[in-house]
Amino acid sequence: MLLALSATVLKAQSDIDALLAAGVDDAQRFANDYLAPGTNGLMHSMNANWFNTADAKPLGGFEISVVVNAAQVKNDSKMFNLNTADYNNVQFVQGPSSQMVSTVLGENNPIIFVELEYEDPIFGNQTEQIELPDGIGSENINLLPTAFIQGALGLSKGIELKARFVPKIDTDEVSLSMFGAGLQVEFTKWLPADKLLPVAISGLVAYTSLDGSYDLSGSSTVSGENQRVESDVNTWLFQLIASTKLPVINFYGGLGYIQGTSESDLLGTYRVTNGVLTSQDIVDPFSVKSEISSVRGTLGFKLKLGFFRLNGEYHLSEFNAYSLGINFGFR
Template identity: 70%
Template sequence: MKKIYLFVLLCMATMISKSQNDLDALLAAGVDDAQRFANDYLAPGTNGLMYSMNANWFNTADAKPLGGFEISIIANAAVIKDDNKMFLINTADYQNVKFENETGTSAKMVASVLGDNDPSIFVDVEYEDPLGITRTTTIELPTGIGSENINLLPTAYIQGALGFSKGIELKARFVPKVSTDDGDLSMYGAGLQFEMTKWLPADKVLPVAISGLVAYTHLSGNYDLSTASILDGENQRLENNTNTWLFQLIASTKLPVINFYGGVGYIKGKSESDLLGTYRGTSGIFYEEVTDPFSVSSEVSGVRGTIGTKLKLGFFRLNAEYHVAEFDAFSVGLNFGFR
C-alpha cells in the first residue's frame, strides 16, 4: 500500500523536478502568463487522479445485513491516453511569451504533466530588468512523466464497509499520511450505499440486487520546492487539495461463489493547486519579489460505466473491475468479510 502511494508521490516529484525551473522562469513573463500555462499543464494529471481515486467503491449491489462487515485492500489505476499527454498553447493568449523563432502560427501542441516534449520545445520570455529595459530570455517548456514511460495514475487505500438494517451500508476509506523527504500525501472518503431491492417483499428470491451509492473522497498533498527552484526565496512549496463526489447506480447477481456487477455513475470533482512561498529572480531573470504567486484548478464532471466480478470463498473475497470514462480505470481488491 505504501509503495503505491510512494509511486503517486514519485509521479508528482518527477513532474515538479522537470517543470519547476521553467515554471519559475515563466514568472518573469508575469504571474498571469505563468498561471495560464500551469493551469493547462497540470489539469490532465489532477483530472486523471480524480477518476483513479473513485474506483472500487463497491463490489456488489447486495447490501450487507445488520452487523455484516468487510475490510478491503484496494489498488486502482487510471489509464493515461494519448489525448491527455498534450495540450494546445496559443501564444496569442499570452502577454510576454512567444515560441522560439516564431513565424506564422502561434499555436502548438506541447506536453502536459502526463506527456513528453520530444524534441524539446523552447519559448522566448520578455521581461523588464531593474532599469526598465525590456529583455528576452529563452527557456525550455517543461516535459512530464511521459518521459519516464509512466502511463498509469495509481491510487490505493484501505476501505471498510458495515451493514445496517433496511439495505443500508456505510463505507469509509482512508490512507494515513505518507511522507517522503520532499512531500506528503493523504486521502480519506465516506460513502452510503442503499439497496432498493431489500425493500421488496420478494427480495430473498430475486436473482439480482440493485443499489444506489453516494460517495465523497478527499485527497491532499504538498511538495517542498526549495531544492528544485532556481529562484531565491523562502518556504517554496506546492499544495494540492482535491475533492470529488460519486453518484452510482449498481446491479449485481446474487450467487454463492462468483458474482458479476456493473453500473452507471456520475463523477464530479475539483482539484486546486497552490504555488506558495516567496520567489525572487536570479540567474539573469529579473522581476519583483512575488509571494504566493498563483492558484490553479481543474474540474471534472462526467458519466462512467463499470463492469466487475467478485469471487467469494468464505471469509475471503477477491474482486476486479474496469471503468469506462474520460479516464478509463481498473481496480483490484482483496476483501475480508462476514455477513
C-alpha cells in the same frame, strides 16, 4: 505512483517558476493547462472500486479491503495547444506561434524551448530562454494508480457504510493524505420477496478528498523563501449498481456520475532577479483549478472463497480505469 507523479510535478514546477519572469498571468495560464489533465485523471482513479456488489451487508456484516486502481492516460490528455497569442510575454524559439506541448502526462519530443520577455527597471527589455517541462510520458508511464485501505459495515434495512483512507505519507519534499466516506443503500432489500430475487439493485453516494503539499525549496530555480505547492482535491460519486446473487462468483455493473474539483496554490516568495542589481519579489503568485463532470459505466466480478474475496472491475469514462480488490470479511 502518487509519489512518482508528485516528483514529476516538482521537477516541472522549477520551469513553471521560471515562467514567472514573463509575469504571473503567463505562468498561471501555462500551469493550469499543464497540470489539469493529471489532476483530472487522478480524480477518476480515486473513485474506482467503491463497491463490489449491489447486495448490502446485513446488520453487523463487515469487509476490509486493499484496493489498487489505475486510470488510463489517453493520448489527447498528453498534449495541449500552446498559442503564444494568448500569452503576454512568451514566444517559441523555433516554429509557429501555436504548437502542441506536453502536459504533466506527456513528453516533449523533441525538446521545446520558449523565450520569455520582461522589462527590467535598469536594463530595459530583456529575454530569457527556458525549456518547457516534460511529464510522466518521458518515463513511459501511461497509468495513474491509486491505492486504499477500505472498510464497509452493514446496518439494518439494506444500508451499508463505507470508508477508505491512505495513511499520511511524509517525505522531505512531499506530504500526502487521502480519505473518503460513502453510503450504499440496497433498494431490493425493501421488497417483501427480496431473498428470492436473483439480482440486487442499490445506490451509492461517496465523497473522496486528497490533500498534498510539495516543498519546492530544493528544486526551484528561482530564489526565495518557503516555496511550496499545496493541492486540495475533492470528488463526489453518485452510482446506481446491479449485481447477481450467486454463491461463489458474481457479476456487477452500474452507471454513475463523477463530479470533482482540484485546486493547487503556488505559495511562498519568488525572487525574479537579473544578476545582483535588480530583483522583484512575488508572494503567493497564483492558484490553478480544474474540474471534472463525467458519466461513468462499470463492469466487474467478485469471487467468494469463504471469508476471502477477490474482485476486479473496469470503468468506462473520460479516463478509463481498472481496479483490483482483495477483501476479507464476514456476513
